[in-house]
Amino acid sequence: MAATSSIPLNQNVFRLRFKPSKRHALLPVESYSSPRVFCSVSRDGPELKENNNMSPTKQLKNVACGVLAVWAVTTASPVVAASQRLPPLSTEPNRCERAFVGNTIGQANGVYDKPLDLRFCDYSNEKSNLKGKSLAAALMSDAKFDGADMTEVVMSKAYAVGASFKGVDFSNAVIDRVNFGKADLQGALFKNTVLSGSTFDDAKLEDAVFEDTIIGYVDLQKLCTNKTISPDGRAELGCR
Secondary structure, three states, X not given: OOXXXXXXXXXXXXXXOOOOOOOOEEEOEEEEOOOEEEEEEEOOEEEEOOOOOOOHHHHHHHHHHHHHHHHHHHOOOHXXXXXXXXXXXXXXXXXXXXXXXXXXXXXXXXXXXXXXXXOOOEOOOOXXXXXXXXXXXXXXXXXXXXXXXXXXXXXXXXXXXXXXXXXOEXXXXXXXXXXXXXXXXXXXXXXOOEEEOOEOOOOEOOOOEOOOOEEEXXXXXXXXXXXXXXXXXXXXXXXX
């Protein structure tokens, strides 16, 4: 398995600031305009893409490459790995009921003692057992949460491709770096919800409510490309 990463060498950094609206807050975004060193990581260790004559500058690049390679391997997101190759479905008895306990270790970083495998589980109209739970790094693809109360849940680095969340209440939840690709989120309520780094490729968002949603500017621009968001939802988000 190989991973490729890059790191800017110059410090030409500028920050864009956006004035938050009354409906949602826009988080500051940093942009970089500088040359990058591209590194590849394999089991044999990091390798710089260009390594002809070892000038002092290239030696510095190799050092940066080595540091970045270690960082890339040790901090790889479970969601990225899962999107490439999911583990076999858990055979643990009552694995679906583990959602009612949640992930007591991970939260924001998605660290876990064992995978929280909720794939194909049915939580339709669950009104009490999911509220406020931590579902960090949960595998949720093809699960059903229709009509569930998921207020104040913490979903970080979760994999929810193809899952159904029709009419789910996500009020006051923290939804961070979740993959909602091809998920059904029709009528979902994102009231005062943090939506950071999450992706909604080909997701169904008809009649979803985004009142007072907290979202970064770049994430907002990506979300606004989803054509299924209703006019009211687009107005709440400030999509142009």
